[in-house]
Amino acid sequence: MSLLEVAGLGVRSADGRDLISDLSFxxxxxxxxxxxxxxxxxxxxxxxxxxxxxxxxxxxxxSVTLDVPGRGRTEIVGAGERLLNRLRxxxxxxxxxxxxxALDPLMRIGHQVAxxxxxxxxxxxxxxxxxxxxxxxxxxxxxxxRIARAYPHEISGGQRQRVAIxxxxxxxxxxLIADEPTTALDVTVQAEILALxxxxxxxxxxxxxxxxxxxxxxxxxxxxxLILKDGKAVESxxxxxxxxxxxxxxxxxxxxxxxxxDAALDRLGEGERS
Amino acid sequence: MSRPIIEAREVGFAYRRAPAVLTDxxxxxxxxxxxxxxxxxGAGKTTLLRLLLGLATPTTGRILFDGDTLAxxxxxxxxxxxxxxxxxxxxxxxxxxxxxxxxxxxxxxxxSLGLLRDLPRPERRAAAGERVAAALHxxxxxxDAAGRYPHEFSGGQRQRVAIxxxxxxxxxxxxxxxxxxALDVSTRVxxxxxxxxxxxxxxxxxxxxxxxxxxxxxxxxxVAVLERGxxxxxxxxxxxxxxxxxxxxxxLVRSVPRLPAxxx
Numbered sequence: 001m002s003l004l005e006v007a008g009l010g011v012r013s014a015d016g017r018d019l020i021s022d023l024s025f026x027x028x029x030x031x032x033x034x035x036x037x038x039x040x041x042x043x044x045x046x047x048x049x050x051x052x053x054x055x056x057x058x059x060x061x062x063s064v065t066l067d068v069p070g071r072g073r074t075e076i077v078g079a080g081e082r083l084l085n086r087l088r089x090x091x092x093x094x095x096x097x098x099x100x101x102a103l104d105p106l107m108r109i110g111h112q113v114a115x116x117x118x119x120x121x122x123x124x125x126x127x128x129x130x131x132x133x134x135x136x137x138x139x140x141x142x143x144x145x146r147i148a149r150a151y152p153h154e155i156s157g158g159q160r161q162r163v164a165i166x167x168x169x170x171x172x173x174x175x176l177i178a179d180e181p182t183t184a185l186d187v188t189v190q191a192e193i194l195a196l197x198x199x200x201x202x203x204x205x206x207x208x209x210x211x212x213x214x215x216x217x218x219x220x221x222x223x224x225x226l227i228l229k230d231g232k233a234v235e236s237x238x239x240x241x242x243x244x245x246x247x248x249x250x251x252x253x254x255x256x257x258x259x260x261x262d263a264a265l266d267r268l269g270e271g272e273r274s
Numbered sequence: 275m276s277r278p279i280i281e282a283r284e285v286g287f288a289y290r291r292a293p294a295v296l297t298d299x300x301x302x303x304x305x306x307x308x309x310x311x312x313x314x315x316g317a318g319k320t321t322l323l324r325l326l327l328g329l330a331t332p333t334t335g336r337i338l339f340d341g342d343t344l345a346x347x348x349x350x351x352x353x354x355x356x357x358x359x360x361x362x363x364x365x366x367x368x369x370x371x372x373x374x375x376x377x378x379x380x381x382x383x384x385x386s387l388g389l390l391r392d393l394p395r396p397e398r399r400a401a402a403g404e405r406v407a408a409a410l411h412x413x414x415x416x417x418d419a420a421g422r423y424p425h426e427f428s429g430g431q432r433q434r435v436a437i438x439x440x441x442x443x444x445x446x447x448x449x450x451x452x453x454x455x456a457l458d459v460s461t462r463v464x465x466x467x468x469x470x471x472x473x474x475x476x477x478x479x480x481x482x483x484x485x486x487x488x489x490x491x492x493x494x495x496x497v498a499v500l501e502r503g504x505x506x507x508x509x510x511x512x513x514x515x516x517x518x519x520x521x522x523x524x525x526l527v528r529s530v531p532r533l534p535a536x537x538x
Contacts (some may be wrong), residue, residue: 038458039429157315186314189461191529194341213458216531255533257463261488262533268491268516 003175003207004050004092007063009077011045013230020231021046022062029069032201032208033238034222036215036254042231043211047179050077050209051094052084066091068174089116093168097180099160103152109136110148111161116170135166140196144181158189162172162196175207179273182217194221203266215258217245227251277341278302279447279479280326280359285335287321295321296503298335303447308480308487310490310511313500314524315395319483322500323451326481327361328352332511357387360440364452370424374433377420380406383443409438412476414469430461434468441472448472450482454489466492487515487530 004027011020020042037043049060064076068091074083098101104112110132117123117131136144139162141149152160160182168176178197182190198221201208212218218225218237226236227250235242235251246255280303287296294405303309303326311319322404325329325337328344333538337344346352360383363369370379383400385389390398403420410419413434424432433453440448454462466489472478473493486489490497491511498508498524507520519523 038460061323162288187487187531188314188525190531194531214531215459216533219534220531240534246535253460260463260531261459261466261486261492264488264492265515265530267531268512 003029005065009060030205032222034218034225035211037228041228057203089171092175093166093173094177095181099164102164120171139166179211278304285332289490295534308493309496311483313340318503359441359447360445362450362453368370380439405513409442413438447479
């Protein structure tokens with residue numbers, strides 16, 4: 001029984017082009033799965049299809065099922081908005097690449113974090129305020145009260161992404177989808193956010209679907225990966241197998257490029273490296 | 275040691291009514307010793323690059339070109355500066371005019387710098403065509419690229435067009451602002467290889483802003499680490515990034531995501 005089962009998923013654009021074809025993979029409860037691809041490979045569309053959030057005009061075929069123990073099995077492809085709304089946040093939630101567009105610029109952070117807490121847990125008043133503070137503390141934001149009063153533009157990119165993570169975790173989803181969550185961030189902030197995600201996913205025994213273009217980033221946080229090219233899976237398997245012995249020519253090229261850049265760092269000498 | 279081509283001497287910069295973006299920055303760029311400016315958003319890398327390009331004037335300190343202060347008012351010297359110091363920007367989608375053919379884009383520096391002025395008018399067109407063809411060839415684009423338009427090319431190819439434009443005036447220094455960070459990883463490796471090749475074959479000194487330490491390690495023999503507008507560490511790339519002394523550099527190096535080690 002997999003938490004998420006994607007079987008023969010296809011996504012077609014309004015003008016009839018196949019953007020994703022015959023994509024299949026499963027994510028079990030509590031495991032971490034990575035989708036790797038370059039721009040235009042269809043990795044973000046896959047995330048949107050799983051959330052039932054495909055842009056107007058695009059159509060999905062095949063099957064995406066979510067099976068949360070105690071909440072039953074749900075087919076996402078073709079499901080209505082009401083059903084999908086009950087799943088969003090509670091069963092699955094997403095952290096997107098750019099926290100500035102994920103947050104409402106006109107609303108204080110505290111209000112935005114409160115929204116899912118109120119909706120899912122029915123909290124009000126003081127209890128809600130305490131829960132917001134706790135949610136911000138959980139993502140290691142120092143001064144949670146100051147952050148709660150701030151508007152998105154008043155805090156840094158890393159802090160915004162922490163807020164977006166706090167919102168995504170508010171309803172304790174069984175599956176967290178992270179779509180390039182660190183691509184827009186500086187490298188030291190990226191390291192912090194990856195460590196944070198790693199800790200939170202473990203602490204809450206969530207499943208993680210991590211989407212990214214950077215092989216090193218994705219392989220550092222997931223157990224299994226799938227490489228997408230032009231909407232098709234070209235290779236999948238355990239992280240170490242794919243990274244150490246890629247079979248498909250495209251996978252070999254991708255790993256080779258990443259290795260080449262990695263080697264440039266290795267040549268700098270042993271010193272700091274362990 | 276030869277005289278630096280470009281030098282920033284105790285340079286400071288502040289935008290109007292704002293705290294300083296750069297404080298007391300000194301950097302030397304000598305022939306063949308390309309410098310990478312690394313650091314995070316807001317560290318002042320791009321501002322420093324703009325000063326080195328003569329696109330802004332420092333609030334304190336000086337920028338020197340071939341030993342003399344760069345004066346944007348001195349048009350004759352600025353012209354020789356522009357000829358010697360060219361630039362490539364981060365985003366190849368916004369840095370190329372979509373309404374101009376590649377030939378026109380690549381030959382633009384020849385016109386704006388008046389490099390073919392000495393030729394009689396009828397010969398200029400042929401000479402420009404030759405220079406463009408040579409530049410396109412050097413960046414690995416097919417000859418027929420000249421007659422096409424930017425939208426017909428992929429991101430990596432557009433960046434090649436931008437590099438062709440930068441080298442058409444045969445500059446000594448190429449200043450690039452994150453030249454590969456908008457590109458996919460396999461394309462990124464190819465553009466890094468191209469820049470390394472131009473460095474070898476044309477003696478081009480590559481100075482670049484980058485947050486990608488792997489790209490820096492591959493392309494620039496020297497590195498300056500900026501943190502909040504100050505150079506916290508600079509020197510040979512192998513020394514600075516291989517065994518960093520400053521705490522910030524250590525954190526930067528440690529944060530770079532790495533592939534799982536290959537089994538022995």
